[in-house]
Amino acid sequence: MADSTGGSECWRVGVLFSETGVTAAIERSQLNATLLAIDEINKAGGVLGRPIEPVIYDPASNPKLFKSLADRLLAQDRVRLLLGCYMSSTRKAVLPVVEAYRGLLFYPTLYEGFEYSPYCIYTGAAPNQNSFQLANFLLQNYGNRFVLVGSNYIYPYESNRVMTDFIAQAKGKVLDEIYVPLEAQAKDFDKAIVKINRLRPDVIFSTVVGSSTALFYEAYWRAGFDSAKMPIASLTTSEAEVAEMNPAAAAGHSTAAPFFEVRATPAARSFVSAYKLRYGSDAPVTAGAEAAYFQVHIAAGALARTGSDDPRGILAALKEAEFDAPQGPVRIDPTNNHTYLWPRIARLDGRGTFEIVWPAGGRVKPDPYCIVPNIEDWSANGRQQMRAG
Numbered sequence: 001m002a003d004s005t006g007g008s009e010c011w012r013v014g015v016l017f018s019e020t021g022v023t024a025a026i027e028r029s030q031l032n033a034t035l036l037a038i039d040e041i042n043k044a045g046g047v048l049g050r051p052i053e054p055v056i057y058d059p060a061s062n063p064k065l066f067k068s069l070a071d072r073l074l075a076q077d078r079v080r081l082l083l084g085c086y087m088s089s090t091r092k093a094v095l096p097v098v099e100a101y102r103g104l105l106f107y108p109t110l111y112e113g114f115e116y117s118p119y120c121i122y123t124g125a126a127p128n129q130n131s132f133q134l135a136n137f138l139l140q141n142y143g144n145r146f147v148l149v150g151s152n153y154i155y156p157y158e159s160n161r162v163m164t165d166f167i168a169q170a171k172g173k174v175l176d177e178i179y180v181p182l183e184a185q186a187k188d189f190d191k192a193i194v195k196i197n198r199l200r201p202d203v204i205f206s207t208v209v210g211s212s213t214a215l216f217y218e219a220y221w222r223a224g225f226d227s228a229k230m231p232i233a234s235l236t237t238s239e240a241e242v243a244e245m246n247p248a249a250a251a252g253h254s255t256a257a258p259f260f261e262v263r264a265t266p267a268a269r270s271f272v273s274a275y276k277l278r279y280g281s282d283a284p285v286t287a288g289a290e291a292a293y294f295q296v297h298i299a300a301g302a303l304a305r306t307g308s309d310d311p312r313g314i315l316a317a318l319k320e321a322e323f324d325a326p327q328g329p330v331r332i333d334p335t336n337n338h339t340y341l342w343p344r345i346a347r348l349d350g351r352g353t354f355e356i357v358w359p360a361g362g363r364v365k366p367d368p369y370c371i372v373p374n375i376e377d378w379s380a381n382g383r384q385q386m387r388a389g
């Protein structure tokens with residue numbers, strides 16, 4: 001089958017990450033890492049002697065724009081492989097377009113699970129690779145009375161539903177579930193702070209995303225709450241959101257993710273150094289960036305094996321893909337198109353730096369539908385016997 005480059009010199013791929021809008025900071029880290037990986041591959045001679053050429057648009061954190069730009073990439077630019085999306089609302093806007101054109105979307109972001117598309121490769125964490133572990137850690141270390149605070153869109157609603165199941169299994173209680181606008185301003189957190197003050201839970205689980213995150217942590221800090229006794233825990237507060245807040249407001253709060261910038265293995269240091277050399281020493285490196293980085297390498301490997309960017313061939317070639325990612329060796333599960341990942345939990349210190357407090361006990365098979373919805377066994381078919389720190 002002919003490839004979309006029509007015999008030209010390049011492999012063209014579509015890239016959709018927001019450089020503006022509410023989630024620009026985290027998505028910029030994903031865009032940066034995508035371009036870093038493409039550059040590495042091109043400097044090493046490209047794929048089968050041909051460079052990868054990214055066709056990049058800025059969908060501005062707007063699902064409608066994501067959809068129309070995906071259409072433009074597939075219909076007019078005639079790319080067949082897409083790299084992109086952070087918010088689940090944007091993935092849900094893009095996927096029907098990708099499916100209609102029989103393209104393939106590589107999605108490098110943690111999400112709420114309960115989805116499968118043969119036109120999507122999910123390289124971020126499913127709930128059994130972050131929520132289960134975080135719930136266990138919080139229940140063991142802080143207590144079982146939770147307040148949930150999230151942005152008003154699909155990921156927070158669904159992630160809170162999964163978290164509520166785990167809390168209930170531990171005979172814990174969700175005292176309240178509060179939603180703020182996606183582009184929340186400081187005043188939008190006033191009501192949440194009053195409720196937290198009244199309820200005094202053991203933990204706040206935050207599914208707030210993007211630039212509002214800093215406003216929430218700062219409001220909590222100004223209220224004088226003690227993060228050692230009542231921390232905020234999250235899956236979406238990464239190095240990018242922390243960089244936008246006062247470091248004092250970050251101290252003591254926790255995040256679960258497969259990768260943190262502080263990870264010290266040679267593969268992680270090499271990725272972080274290359275990223276900082278290219279984008280500046282202050283540029284935050286996030287789990288979303290790491291997934292964006294390794295998925296390009298995995299896609300390029302599949303491209304090299306099939307010699308075409310036909311998505312069906314790429315999908316078949318991905319079955320064999322194993323890549324030594326900065327988080328540890330990863331591979332795609334051909335039964336569900338999600339990725340085997342290494343869950344970790346880190347706590348923020350007073351300088352706004354994550355310290356890993358719960359290292360990966362092993363690589364976890366993705367179970368996007370939580371078929372094993374048991375807080376004691378989050379590993380679907382048991383953990384793989386692969387160990388790392």
Ligand code: ACM
Nearest residue numbers: 087088110111155
């Ligand atoms: C998300 O919306 N998947 C963070």
